Amino acid sequence: MDQQSALDPSLHQTPAGGGDFARLWREPRFDGMECLNARFQRHSYTPHTHETYVVGVITAGTELYRCRGAERVANVGQVVVLDPEVLHDGRPAADGYAYRMFYPSVALFEQAMAEALGRSAAPHFSATELDDPELFQALRGLHHGLEGAHREPLRTDTDALRAFTALALRHGDLTARPRDVGREPAAVRRAREYLDAHLDSPVELADLAEAAGLSRFHLLRVFRAAVGTTPHGYLTDRRVAQAKRQLAGSLPLADVALACGFCDQAHFNRVFKGRVGVSPGQYRRGSNPVQDVPAAAA
Incomplete structure (x- = not known):
């Protein structure tokens, strides 16, 4: 093995x-x-x-x-x-x-x-x-x-571009190498503003790159260097933060999911719990599952 x-x-x-x-x-x-x-x-x-x-x-x-x-x-x-x-x-x-x-x-x-x-x-x-x-x-x-x-679409395009580019650059016969990442604060700011404005809708990597004024590949590199995560990771975090605010109200969970750009309530539940530790319903009720864990498992 x-x-x-x-x-x-x-x-x-x-x-x-x-x-x-x-x-x-x-x-x-x-x-x-x-x-x-x-x-x-x-x-x-x-x-x-x-x-x-x-x-x-x-x-x-x-x-x-x-x-x-x-x-x-x-x-x-x-x-x-x-x-x-x-x-x-x-x-x-x-x-x-x-x-x-x-x-x-x-x-x-x-x-x-x-x-x-x-x-x-x-x-x-x-x-x-x-x-x-x-x-x-x-x-x-x-x-x-x-x-x-x-x-x-943003995650799919990001994952595909990164995977196939890594394969070619690491294991292909290419002699040229990508230029240094450098600092692109204005482009990163434009990308973040675009993502903040599209929390409730699908985002295409090509549209995000056009808004930032960079190629898709270079945007992914400079964004991660500046922000610490991918554009998709940033967008997901912002959507979860927006969902937290909306969960303080009475909007049904399915409507919160759609308003924050999630595909459906199941997708919303999975992503929210992955980042927050509790489901949207538990978060709304102010529950703390840690208190429900038996002492032997704590």
Whole structure:
């Protein structure tokens, strides 16, 4: 077992469940990128190529495959990446494997590199299995987010840009590097003002970057350096603060959720409790769950 799977209890040598499973969908906001969530214990791919890059994470078990004339092994906890038009196959080892895959277009990478480096570039990846726990978590989190019910455009675009840019800059053959973060106080101020004005509505990263006067990539870097969190993190904190104020009144919880930009009451409950420690209803009642915890568990 590699270091990543040893530290992460959600990763397993053997996939959970029985038999093969696969779900594929496309993401229109990412140039029609295909996404695949699959578990294979019997299925074997015939040799094939993709017009797109192949990027993914092995979340359980081991995949065996032949690529560039050699037999390869992708283990649980690893990131896998292939350039477009690379012939490869795939088959399960032992009890099978599970993975989450992206198939991003060349244009998608070129756009991300144009924002990060100031010029369009399509990275080449010589290594196919990567031991990069931070990147693994970023890609897995992005994939879960794309498959989930609550899709916030600002978080989705932020997670995708950061994950794919990190992959290219850390492991691609690019020689150019992003410019220094620097200080952009005016741009950060404009971004915060834009977010403060849109607490009750979805925010697109592209619109936020335009309001700030920076590229999306550079905005994410300077905003985090100045504020200590991402624009999405800042927006969520501001929405929770606004919800606290509204919970002092009699507005129904579902209406508070919508007024503060949450998808629905379930989304509101999850995010609010994650930051405050109690549900919106408990907060409204002024309850303190700590007092309800048995002394032995305190």
